[in-house]
Amino acid sequence: MTEADAGFVVFDRVQKSYDGETLVVKDLNLSIGKGEFLTMLGPSGSGKTTCLMMLAGFESATHGEILLDGHPINNIPPHKRGIGMVFQNYALFPHMTVAENLAFPLEVRKIGKSEREAKVKRALEMVQMGAFGGRRPAQLSGGQQQRIALARALVFEPELVLMDEPLGALDKQLREHMQFEITRLAHSLGITTVYVTHDQTEALTMSDRVAVFDDGRIQQLAPPDLLYEAPENSFVAQFIGENNTLEGTVENITDGVAVVRLDDGELIDAKPVNVSKPGERTLVSIRPERVEIDKSRLSPGVHTVHAEVLEFIYMGDIYRTRLRVAGNEDFVIKTRNAPDQRRLRPGEHIEIGWLPEDCRALDA
Amino acid sequence: MSKDGPVLAADGRPLKHSLRRALRAEKMRALALIAPLLIFILITFIAPIGSMLFRSVENEIVPDTLPRATKALQGWDQSAGIPPDEDIFAAMAYDLVIAAERKLHTRLGTRLNYEYTGISSIFRKTGRRVDDFGEAYQDALTGLNPAWKSPGTWVSLMTAPDERARPGAAAELLPETSDLYQSFARLVRDEGDDLSEERPWAPVYAALVRDLRQTDQAVLESYSGPQAALLSEAKAALPDFPVTTFREEFLTADEGWADPQVWATIQAFSGDYTSGYFLNSVDLRKTPDGVAPQPEDERIYIMLFKRTLIMSMIIMGSCVLLGYPIAYLLSNLPLRTSNLLLILVLLPFWTSLLVRTSSWKVLLQQQGVINDVLVWSGLISDAGRLVMINNQTGTIIAMTHILLPFMILPLYSVMKTIPPTYVRAAKSLGATNWTAFWRVYFPQSVPGIGAGCILVFILAIGYYITPELVGGTKGVFISNRIAYHISSSLNWGLAAALGSILLAAVLILYWVYDRLVGIDNVSLG
Ligand SMILES: Nc1ncnc2c1ncn2[C@@H]1O[C@H](COP(=O)(O)OP(=O)(O)O)[C@@H](O)[C@H]1O
Ligand SMILES: [Mg+2]
Numbered sequence: 001m002t003e004a005d006a007g008f009v010v011f012d013r014v015q016k017s018y019d020g021e022t023l024v025v026k027d028l029n030l031s032i033g034k035g036e037f038l039t040m041l042g043p044s045g046s047g048k049t050t051c052l053m054m055l056a057g058f059e060s061a062t063h064g065e066i067l068l069d070g071h072p073i074n075n076i077p078p079h080k081r082g083i084g085m086v087f088q089n090y091a092l093f094p095h096m097t098v099a100e101n102l103a104f105p106l107e108v109r110k111i112g113k114s115e116r117e118a119k120v121k122r123a124l125e126m127v128q129m130g131a132f133g134g135r136r137p138a139q140l141s142g143g144q145q146q147r148i149a150l151a152r153a154l155v156f157e158p159e160l161v162l163m164d165e166p167l168g169a170l171d172k173q174l175r176e177h178m179q180f181e182i183t184r185l186a187h188s189l190g191i192t193t194v195y196v197t198h199d200q201t202e203a204l205t206m207s208d209r210v211a212v213f214d215d216g217r218i219q220q221l222a223p224p225d226l227l228y229e230a231p232e233n234s235f236v237a238q239f240i241g242e243n244n245t246l247e248g249t250v251e252n253i254t255d256g257v258a259v260v261r262l263d264d265g266e267l268i269d270a271k272p273v274n275v276s277k278p279g280e281r282t283l284v285s286i287r288p289e290r291v292e293i294d295k296s297r298l299s300p301g302v303h304t305v306h307a308e309v310l311e312f313i314y315m316g317d318i319y320r321t322r323l324r325v326a327g328n329e330d331f332v333i334k335t336r337n338a339p340d341q342r343r344l345r346p347g348e349h350i351e352i353g354w355l356p357e358d359c360r361a362l363d364a
Numbered sequence: 365m366s367k368d369g370p371v372l373a374a375d376g377r378p379l380k381h382s383l384r385r386a387l388r389a390e391k392m393r394a395l396a397l398i399a400p401l402l403i404f405i406l407i408t409f410i411a412p413i414g415s416m417l418f419r420s421v422e423n424e425i426v427p428d429t430l431p432r433a434t435k436a437l438q439g440w441d442q443s444a445g446i447p448p449d450e451d452i453f454a455a456m457a458y459d460l461v462i463a464a465e466r467k468l469h470t471r472l473g474t475r476l477n478y479e480y481t482g483i484s485s486i487f488r489k490t491g492r493r494v495d496d497f498g499e500a501y502q503d504a505l506t507g508l509n510p511a512w513k514s515p516g517t518w519v520s521l522m523t524a525p526d527e528r529a530r531p532g533a534a535a536e537l538l539p540e541t542s543d544l545y546q547s548f549a550r551l552v553r554d555e556g557d558d559l560s561e562e563r564p565w566a567p568v569y570a571a572l573v574r575d576l577r578q579t580d581q582a583v584l585e586s587y588s589g590p591q592a593a594l595l596s597e598a599k600a601a602l603p604d605f606p607v608t609t610f611r612e613e614f615l616t617a618d619e620g621w622a623d624p625q626v627w628a629t630i631q632a633f634s635g636d637y638t639s640g641y642f643l644n645s646v647d648l649r650k651t652p653d654g655v656a657p658q659p660e661d662e663r664i665y666i667m668l669f670k671r672t673l674i675m676s677m678i679i680m681g682s683c684v685l686l687g688y689p690i691a692y693l694l695s696n697l698p699l700r701t702s703n704l705l706l707i708l709v710l711l712p713f714w715t716s717l718l719v720r721t722s723s724w725k726v727l728l729q730q731q732g733v734i735n736d737v738l739v740w741s742g743l744i745s746d747a748g749r750l751v752m753i754n755n756q757t758g759t760i761i762a763m764t765h766i767l768l769p770f771m772i773l774p775l776y777s778v779m780k781t782i783p784p785t786y787v788r789a790a791k792s793l794g795a796t797n798w799t800a801f802w803r804v805y806f807p808q809s810v811p812g813i814g815a816g817c818i819l820v821f822i823l824a825i826g827y828y829i830t831p832e833l834v835g836g837t838k839g840v841f842i843s844n845r846i847a848y849h850i851s852s853s854l855n856w857g858l859a860a861a862l863g864s865i866l867l868a869a870v871l872i873l874y875w876v877y878d879r880l881v882g883i884d885n886v887s888l889g
Contacts, residue, residue: 058788079800080792091789095807104803106794156794 007031007067008192009055009160014064016050016216023199024050026216028064032194034159037186039195041203042213043239048196052162055194057081069159079108084153084161084191088168090145092137098124098148105156114266123155127328128183143174144305150182154189161186164196179206200240206230213235228287229261233274234362239286244288244331250280250361259303260284262326267303269356281364288320291333292356293342295348304353307331309344319343413867417830418723420860423638426630429472430459432543434634440835442652447621453610454574458544461567464491465551479640479650486620486711497613499572504605505569511594512569517558518545519591521803528559533589537598538575544568570610576602588712618834627651641861664844665862672842675760675871676824683820684813685770691775691812697783717766721833726761728753728834754836763833771816780810822870842866 009032022159025047032038040048053059055066057078065072073081090307093102102120111119124130127147136308137145152159162181167175183206184194197203203210204224211218212227212235213334220227220236231237232243248260251267252299258272310329311322318334321344325331333352335341344350395402427434436711440448462467473487505512524530529549535542545568552562576584576599584599614621621627632652633640640650647663648655657663669695688710694702712720727733735749744750752758782805792802828843835841842862847858 036444056792078788079794079796080594081792082794083792085789085792089783089785090783091783092802093786093790103792104423104795107798108794133616153791162792271875 003039008034008036008069009294010065010067011051011055012065013058014051014054014057015064016047016054017062018320022215023062025054026055028218030211030218030221032192034192035190036061037183037206039194039197039203039207039210040213041197041200041210042219042238043197046213046214047216048198049164050194052164052194056083056085056162057225058248078205082156082158082160084156085165086149086153086159086161086163090149090166092145092148092152096136097133098129098135098140099136100134101148102152104156105152106342107322109156114343117131121154123151126154127151142170145177146170146178147181150185154191158191160192160194162194162196165198165200166195167197167199182206204240207268210363212239214239226348230273230283231360232364234283234285237360237362239325242288242332242334244286244291244325244328244333245364246284246286246326246328246331248282248284250275250282251277258282258361260361262305264326266305266326268305268359269281269303269354270359270361271357273360275361277346282361284359284364286354286359288332288334289318290354292353292355293333293335295351295353298353299355303351304351304355307350309346309348309350311346312344314343322352323352384848393882395750410594418857418860420641420864421637421639422857423633423640424636425468425472425475426633427636429463429468429631430456430628430634431516432456433459433630435536437631437634440627440631442624445624447611447624449726450609450611452627453614454540454571455623457494457610457614457704458540458547458571459495459566460487460490460494461565462547462551463493465565468514469711474540474828474854475857476633477645478858478875479626479847483626483629484622486618486626489616490621493613493617495565495567497610497617498566498568498573498608498793499604500608501573502566502569505572505598508601509594509597510759512593515560517591517594518564518568522595523549523559525590529553534587534591534595535752537579537583537587537589537595538572540574541568541571541575542652544571552889563597567798571597602728641857642865645861645865648821661829665842668840668842668845669865671756672825672866675756675763675839675841676821678760679824680771680817680821683768684762684817686764687768687816688813691772691779694772694776706776708841709769712766717829718833719744719879720766721762721830723833724758724765725753728758728761736748738831753834756837756839759831759839759841762830763824763827767820767828770819770823774815774819775809779809779817782808806826818874821873825870826866 007032010248011028014025015023015030017023019303038344040051040276040297042048045357050059054061055068057073057076061074063219066074068081068083069088088243092103096104099120102123106116106119118135120129126134127150129147130146130153132140132144137148140148146169147164151161151196166182167178170178179202182195184192195203195206204227209221209223210223210227214235219239220232221231228234228241231240231243237243238245246260246262246268248262248268249262250272251259256271258270258275260268260270262268268284270282275282293305298304305325307323307325309321310324312319313322317337319333319341321333321338322329323331323333381424433452436455437448441454460469469491470484473484473491473797476487477484492591502512511517514618517526521534522533522542522688523532525532531542531546543856545564547560548564548568549559555759576595578883580598580600584596586590587595598853611621629652630649638650643650643655643664644658647658648657649668682830694705694709697705729735730749730751732753734752739746739749752761785803786808787800791797795803826843827841831839831841832844832847835844843866844868846859846862849862851857
């Protein structure tokens with residue numbers, strides 16, 4: 001990889017197989033910059049944890065090389081890598097107090113008692129848990145344990161911190177609060193963070209960049225806004241946010257606009273992303289909030305599609321309407337709740353359209 | 365909760381009250397559920413243990429069998445070193461003749477023999493002849509007047525006319541005779557015989573002579589009850605009677621009665637309860653002069669207790685050493701493999717204990733498999749075959765093998781619950797493999813070690829069959845001695861005392877363990 005020197009953490013053509021038959025991680029190339037907050041997002045079983053474990057040193061790469069700050073670390077045991085880690089179930093040592101848990105990484109690094117105590121104190125205060133040093137982990141709530149686990153992973157001042165679904169066990173409100181806390185800490189300390197989650201909201205709100213995993217491959221690596229607005233393939237489009245898909249065949253591509261004939265014969269405009277020539281099968285993807293139902297607001301000459309209203313849901317800030325479009329009964333549109341907004345009624349027949357650049361013709 | 369308004373007032377008492385009532389109902393329900401098991405345990409477990417504890421101090425056989433003699437001996441001073449006087453011999457004769465009739469004297473002899481060797485045979489020999497003690501007086505009285513031969517004479521003299529079971533008018537005049545005759549009468553009735561057809565034993569005649577000698581002429585003359593004439597006649601003839609004493613009769617029966625130690629032993633063990641068994645259990649004995657150590661060659665119990673404790677500890681320790689790695693391995697294997705291996709661990713449970721122990725004999729003996737292999741491979745010479753059985757080594761090897769599953773299972777079930785992420789977390793924090801194990805994994809497995817140790821130790825401390833079979837003389841445990849006293853020497857009191865001490869030792873160790881490790885930290889899974 002050419003930008004190997006640029007990356008603080010580099011996965012170079014890494015493969016991993018547990019059983020020698022199937023590859024759990026297939027040809028992973030990834031470069032993470034210093035101080036970056038990178039999230040690995042993907043469905044369960046897509047190989048995220050495996051990647052993290054290879055980085056931490058608990059699994060070895062079957063093929064390829066992992067570099068940390070320019071040095072290959074394949075043969076360095078986990079305890080010498082100096083990587084902080086937060087586990088999903090926190091893994092706080094139950095037989096030690098909170099302070100002892102935090103002092104543990106300092107103790108094994110032979111740091112003197114007074115310095116140790118100062119650092120533990122500072123780390124506890126950093127996560128606003130200063131008063132809890134004498135407690136046992138079992139005496140803390142889930143959110144408090146989470147903070148301690150975070151503090152423990154940071155107390156020895158690692159340059160790289162790995163977190164494997166650290167908020168998975170918390171309730172929604174606490175999770176949102178902790179998302180904010182973690183990003184704040186990561187940025188203020190300037191540490192590089194590799195964060196694993198299967199929750200796309202979490203990934204979008206926290207990260208500098210998101211690597212979407214599926215089937216042992218990175219499907220797309222991009223900042224959150226690009227990921228949402230410009231998914232590079234239909235998996236990413238489906239996985240991130242809400243998304244409508246329509247199947248069809250490319251009719252022609254002119255001036256960067258592809259005309260796609262849907263399976264029921266209608267024509268639509270789309271931006272060619274993964275298609276290059278007429279006759280190719282494609283899956284077009286369009287976000288619900290980018291669908292226009294007011295024909296007057298569309299530029300003249302664009303194709304519109306016929307739709308039948310199946311369901312109308314009032315959600316307060318938005319209206320959510322389910323349509324049947326070209327045989328797809330799960331076509332959803334979202335419209336803003338504004339004074340002039342139309343409320344569609346089930347059974348109504350309408351014409352819908354969109355800007356060509358909002359509709360992406362992806363791989364079938 | 366009750367509805368009468370102010371019950372839930374700030375003082376809180378009525379609230380507590382109703383809460384307690386609610387809890388009581390719950391408790392009763394719980395109690396009802398465990399009642400069957402509780403009763404079963406009470407009958408099959410608590411009661412036998414209670415009875416064993418009781419038996420270890422119980423001594424009623426002595427005062428019950430020798431009521432007169434133990435009472436008479438109270439005033440005797442054993443320190444003078446001379447046998448007691450005639451009154452005590454008489455009391456002993458009365459007790460013994462009754463005991464012999466009831467066939468209790470041999471059991472009593474056995475009991476006292478635990479305390480002073482030889483008493484058993486003295487009692488046995490004397491018991492055979494005691495109903496002839498005082499025969500000279502019987503002959504003299506019947507010679508004087510044949511009426512003494514007739515059971516009817518005795519009945520009218522000794523029992524109340526209206527009710528034969530009550531002492532007659534002569535009871536006050538002839539206390540010893542009356543006392544003995546009452547016992548005689550009770551025995552006859554118990555056997556379903558007719559009192560008016562049974563002539564009393566010779567000692568009753570002797571008692572009569574003793575009573576008459578004690579009685580003032582004047583008192584006798586004032587007596588107007590049945591057979592007054594017969595009594596006066598006998599009293600008048602007393603000087604012509606032959607002079608014999610119970611003492612002589614006893615000494616003729618067995619010279620042992622001249623030994624003051626015999627009497628001192630009876631005196632020392634005349635109470636309903638005794639500490640004697642417990643003293644014996646710790647190599648002490650109760651002597652007339654107080655507590656003294658057993659003779660050198662009879663001191664075995666302290667040594668046995670020590671050996672049992674030390675060897676149980678060694679067995680426990682080797683079980684930890686051997687079991688911990690196995691349990692660790694098992695808990696880290698995939699479930700399918702570990703289940704298979706676990707079956708191997710449990711396999712010994714499915715073969716008879718006897719078979720397993722015997723196979724150790726085959727393996728370990730001097731002409732056994734292990735020695736043969738070592739000799740064949742040239743590691744040891746034929747003359748230098750290792751002695752691995754019928755000693756402590758044999759016991760330790762065999763018992764470690766037998767008790768190992770009891771260590772592995774609790775360890776395994778505890779280790780199974782320790783998530784691997786803890787060790788990973790430790791390593792990610794910079795701990796080496798060893799530090800991660802020692803500081804993080806090991807402390808969490810301690811409850812399993814605790815449970816396994818308690819289990820193995822308590823099982824080992826009371827183990828019996830294996831030490832018996834492979835322990836020889838050097839490798840036997842205290843339990844083998846207990847079994848010996850239960851089934852061979854029949855000294856149940858001593859067995860009970862030894863057992864009680866063993867029980868107490870286990871409880872104390874349990875308590876100490878609780879203080880050190882905390883019993884809450886023990887987990888069987
Ligand atoms: N220790 C292991 N041994 C064998 N297969 C494993 C192991 N860990 C994970 N896998 C397999 O590898 C794949 C990826 O797992 P993982 O990396 O945990 O995915 P994710 O964290 O994205 O859910 C899964 O199919 C899983 O079954
Ligand atoms: Mg995972």
